[in-house]
Amino acid sequence: MGRTQEQRRAETRAQLLQAAADLFARKGFHATSAEAVATAADRTTGALYDHFGGKEGLLVALLELWVEQTVVDLTASLEDESDLDGRLAELWGGIVRSDRGGGDAWLLLEFELWLHAARDPLLGEVGAQRFSVMRAGLAGGLERWADELGFALPAPSDDLATQVIGLLLGLAFQHRLEPAVVPQAAVVDGLHRILGLATATSDT
Numbered sequence: 253m254g255r256t257q258e259q260r261r262a263e264t265r266a267q268l269l270q271a272a273a274d275l276f277a278r279k280g281f282h283a284t285s286a287e288a289v290a291t292a293a294d295r296t297t298g299a300l301y302d303h304f305g306g307k308e309g310l311l312v313a314l315l316e317l318w319v320e321q322t323v324v325d326l327t328a329s330l331e332d333e334s335d336l337d338g339r340l341a342e343l344w345g346g347i348v349r350s351d352r353g354g355g356d357a358w359l360l361l362e363f364e365l366w367l368h369a370a371r372d373p374l375l376g377e378v379g380a381q382r383f384s385v386m387r388a389g390l391a392g393g394l395e396r397w398a399d400e401l402g403f404a405l406p407a408p409s410d411d412l413a414t415q416v417i418g419l420l421l422g423l424a425f426q427h428r429l430e431p432a433v434v435p436q437a438a439v440v441d442g443l444h445r446i447l448g449l450a451t452a453t454s455d456t
Contacts, residue, residue: 265303267293269317272310277361281311281368308375315365315378336401336449337440343416344439347424363425387413394447406448415446 255263271293275284286307290297304310333339369379391409394416398405405412419442427434441451 261303264293264295264299268295268300268303268310269313272307273314273361276311276314276364281307281364308372311365311368311375312378314361315369315375315382318362318365318382336397336403339397340440340443341436343420343443344423344436347420348427360428383417386417390416403447403449412446416443419443419446 268289272284272289275289275292284307286300287297289307289310290300293300300306300310304313333342365375366379369375387410390413394405394409394412397403420439423434423439423442444451
């Protein structure tokens with residue numbers, strides 16, 4: 253059976269987003285033209301403008317997609333972990349794992365999106381909303397973990413979520429250049445410290 257117009261539009265949108273994510277990550281936003289994205293997606297430039305209005309619209313759509321995908325990925329991976337260290341390791345894995353395709357291209361895209369959002373007011377609003385969603389989801393998760401696993405949070409969950417995200421992203425910057433300097437065990441220890449829990453090298 254032939255595809256409906258809605259299905260064809262959805263497929264075109266998905267292919268343009270995938271092509272943009274790959275090119276923006278590898279070459280950077282400013283070095284990638286709308287024409288290059290359309291060609292990589294095997295679509296016309298007119299289709300790109302029809303769906304997104306241009307490169308900036310593509311970037312906004314990618315930011316919104318990352319919000320949704322981050323929540324979905326972390327929720328799925330954390331459901332399989334019953335202990336705190338396993339869950340903390342999955343938080344880190346959600347940032348540095350390379351099973352999303354293209355090796356660590358997604359991490360490069362994350363940096364590219366952040367840089368552009370920091371310079372553009374419209375994209376900055378979208379990026380800030382993305383972090384707000386991440387903080388809220390993580391804060392709720394920390395509260396549930398504390399109740400389930402029997403430990404007290406040392407500060408309001410919103411503050412801790414902000415600190416956890418800051419630690420994870422800061423370490424990801426270092427890991428991108430020197431993976432051996434940032435092993436998973438060190439990341440989990442750092443998260444323990446933020447949560448006021450004992451680490452592998454400390455009893456307090």
